[in-house]
Amino acid sequence: MTTPDTASPRGTQPRETPLRSVHESLGATMTEFAGWLMPVRYRSETAEHQAVRTAAGLFDLSHMGEIAVRGPGAAAALDYALVGHLSAVPVGRARYTMICAADGGILDDLIVYRLGAEEFLVVANAANTAVVHQALAERAAGQDARVTDETDGYALIAIQGPAAAGILAQLSPADLGALKYYAGQRAAVAGREVLLARTGYTGEDGFELFTRPADAEPLWTALSDAGSGAGLRPAGLAARDTLRLEAGMPLYGNELGPDITPFDAGLGRVVKLGKPGDFVGRAALEAAAQAPPRRVLVGLRSETRRVPRHGYPVLWDGQHRGVVTSGAPSPTLGVPIAMAYVDPGVTGEPDGSRLAVDVRGRAEPARLTPLPFYHRNQDQPH
Numbered sequence: 001m002t003t004p005d006t007a008s009p010r011g012t013q014p015r016e017t018p019l020r021s022v023h024e025s026l027g028a029t030m031t032e033f034a035g036w037l038m039p040v041r042y043r044s045e046t047a048e049h050q051a052v053r054t055a056a057g058l059f060d061l062s063h064m065g066e067i068a069v070r071g072p073g074a075a076a077a078l079d080y081a082l083v084g085h086l087s088a089v090p091v092g093r094a095r096y097t098m099i100c101a102a103d104g105g106i107l108d109d110l111i112v113y114r115l116g117a118e119e120f121l122v123v124a125n126a127a128n129t130a131v132v133h134q135a136l137a138e139r140a141a142g143q144d145a146r147v148t149d150e151t152d153g154y155a156l157i158a159i160q161g162p163a164a165a166g167i168l169a170q171l172s173p174a175d176l177g178a179l180k181y182y183a184g185q186r187a188a189v190a191g192r193e194v195l196l197a198r199t200g201y202t203g204e205d206g207f208e209l210f211t212r213p214a215d216a217e218p219l220w221t222a223l224s225d226a227g228s229g230a231g232l233r234p235a236g237l238a239a240r241d242t243l244r245l246e247a248g249m250p251l252y253g254n255e256l257g258p259d260i261t262p263f264d265a266g267l268g269r270v271v272k273l274g275k276p277g278d279f280v281g282r283a284a285l286e287a288a289a290q291a292p293p294r295r296v297l298v299g300l301r302s303e304t305r306r307v308p309r310h311g312y313p314v315l316w317d318g319q320h321r322g323v324v325t326s327g328a329p330s331p332t333l334g335v336p337i338a339m340a341y342v343d344p345g346v347t348g349e350p351d352g353s354r355l356a357v358d359v360r361g362r363a364e365p366a367r368l369t370p371l372p373f374y375h376r377n378q379d380q381p382h
Helices: 020-025 045-054 072-083 128-140 164-169 213-226 237-246 282-288
Strands: 028-031 036-039 056-060 065-070 096-102 106-116 119-124 146-149 155-160 182-190 192-197 206-211 232-234 294-301 313-316 319-329 337-341 357-360 362-369
Touching: 020 028, 020 213, 028 045, 036 045, 045 056, 045 232, 045 237, 056 213, 065 072, 065 128, 065 337, 072 119, 072 128, 096 128, 106 128, 106 192, 128 146, 155 164, 155 357, 164 182, 164 206, 182 213, 206 213, 213 232, 232 337, 237 337, 282 294, 294 319, 294 357, 313 337
Parallel strands: 056 232
Antiparallel strands: 028 036, 056 155, 065 119, 065 146, 096 106, 106 119, 155 206, 182 192, 192 206, 294 337, 294 362, 313 319, 313 357, 319 337, 357 362
8 A cells, every 4th residue: 555655755754634633542553655644544444444334434535635727728728638528527526537648658547626617626646746736737838727736725534435424414404415426516514614525435425525624623523423323433544445446446556657558447438539629648548549458457356365465476377467456355355355457368268267366476376356346235326
């Protein structure tokens, strides 16, 4: 989950979220992640994971980057800067998209909220916020658009799980039933103004609350109190990682990176080649869309108890044919699981017994498994 390139530059201190004192009072184990001091777990990451699957979990996501793009040319600037067709997004809705380099490599995956006709909020991964801000500013040059990094002006709290809507309904007059998946609106929660979005990174229904830093602690406390009888637990980075892995959601630095195109990652659908006008990376991505795949992102289910981890080789008949990008024991499935990039030919072979992962020098049998590993039972709101 934490890799060397996500640490703070040498000699600098990690940034703290407005909820640090809350995490410490709850007994959280803190770790440096993407230049921020974050809770990795409180007591049991497995219990936190299971709470999200069966009830609800409360997450501090204040390390994520928030970049505003405003002005008459904001939509056109984002259409040029990103692979998505952002000018087609209605006000009040959001899109998952990516910002790519000219060669088609992924600089970051993003969620973009359209807050008004001339106002967008771009949410970037913490480690990439500066890169995304700089790229957006450069790509907006010549457009009537202003690009500002407003990360310091936000705290971000997520409540995820089947009980999330019921807990939130106790604190907000907003019509949560009418709030669609990948939509966001201004709302009051516990008397505090927030941007309330029906988004998340866990595979469950849930909400993300963008708020002023000064309001973060009162909101966290109100949500915790409202969920105390519903099984709500605070959840850290470790549970968030196993939840997103079960849900087959990519992580930048693992499944996504500058040497990977959206088509490599099986996410070519986010590249809107049919939108009018040029955009950065169009030529390379048009070529990637037509070319045979260089690699395929697959799910693996271990046949033993040993866990495939990031960077472990994937073997086919003893030959190195891929690499694990993310792996962990699955609390929901009760077996180790992983995502991996493999050579295209591996996916077409019917005999799974020839597939293995090199776990510290020992070939551990594994089987290909469709992604995602986990589907929640209830219908997704849409």
